[in-house]
Amino acid sequence: MWGNSSRKDDEDEAVGAVSFDPFADLLLGLIAIVVPIIGLLLASGNGLSDHIEKAQPAPPVEESFVIVADARGLSVPNGLGDGALYEIPVGAILDDENLARTLRERRDNAEPVSLRIEANGLESAFLFEAVAAQHGPASIFQTRIGALP
CATH class of the missing domain: 1.20.5 (Single alpha-helices involved in coiled-coils or other helix-helix interfaces)
Structure with a gap:
């Protein structure tokens, strides 16, 4: 069943x-x-x-306006041709009028700008990018110096 x-x-x-x-x-x-x-x-x-767009080679350092980013902030040429630099601390990069004016002048004159990023200068470089996007030239040549820790 x-x-x-x-x-x-x-x-x-x-x-x-x-x-x-x-x-x-x-x-x-x-x-x-x-x-x-x-x-x-x-x-x-x-x-x-x-x-993919081919990257343009960086201009020679002698012909370029070289800004150095490190842990302290930015080292920017004073623009007088004497090789003197003025320092911008990390906390003042976004509000620095001299940096904004200098970048606008470089953009208006179509002059190249180079950014050298030291191994400990990533924060300074990041803040610089914000200023450069608003006031700087269309292209900025970046070089990383040293290995990251």
Whole structure:
């Protein structure tokens, strides 16, 4: 009796009901989404090197206005040609009017600007970028000096 009834239930399930495995559905759904995305990413990377702009070489140091960023702040040439520098502490970089005016003058005269970033001068360089984005020339040549600790 017990054997016949369970056999009958199995036959009813096989004939009238379709069973779904939710994990298989999830797996197939993920595959259906991920495979085309991977194909698009691989196809779009083929021509990437054609669109990369070639970097212009940095001007010689003698012809460039060189700003040095270190842990103390920025060392900026005074612009008088005597090689003297004035120091801008880290906390004053964003508010320094002389730096903003100097960068505007360089931009207006299309003169190159170089930023030398010492190994401990990342914070100063980051703050300088904010000022340079607003007042500076279209391109600034950056050089990292020394290895990061």
